[in-house]
Amino acid sequence: MCVIGLYTIVSNNFACAKSEENLEKIDKDQNNIISIREAIVLGLILSINCIGGGIGIGANGISAIFTVISIGFFSLLTFAIGGHFGLILSKTFIGKNSTLISGVILIGIGIFEMFI
Numbered sequence: 001m002c003v004i005g006l007y008t009i010v011s012n013n014f015a016c017a018k019s020e021e022n023l024e025k026i027d028k029d030q031n032n033i034i035s036i037r038e039a040i041v042l043g044l045i046l047s048i049n050c051i052g053g054g055i056g057i058g059a060n061g062i063s064a065i066f067t068v069i070s071i072g073f074f075s076l077l078t079f080a081i082g083g084h085f086g087l088i089l090s091k092t093f094i095g096k097n098s099t100l101i102s103g104v105i106l107i108g109i110g111i112f113e114m115f116i
Contacts, residue, residue, distance in 0.1 A: 001112030009103035 050071070057067050089095040 001113060002107050003110075005103045005106030005108075005110060007103075008106060009100055012099040014105070 053067075053071070057064065086095075089098075094101060
């Protein structure tokens with residue numbers, strides 16, 4: 001954990017210049033608007049996240065309709081809440097130094113785990 005925390009802190013210093021390049025790679029036509037084609041690719045990639053949950057639901061015999069509706073509802077709800085709080089936190093000290101703070105937290109967890 002300590003090594004991952006150190007890597008997070010060190011890589012943050014080098015990643016600031018590269019973040020602009022990564023954003024340009026995602027938006028193929030570089031118009032800063034997600035086209036239908038880009039949205040479909042993004043949707044397919046994100047839907048892979050649900051494969052594990054679908055297998056678990058099928059193995060346990062849970063109602064598929066209720067599960068799909070509840071997953072959709074809570075995904076939209078948590079996305080909206082996360083986006084709202086993300087905008088608020090991005091303007092604070094925590095948001096501006098979030099990578100550094102997460103690295104320090106990982107180092108702290110690593111040190112804590114060594115002694116327990």
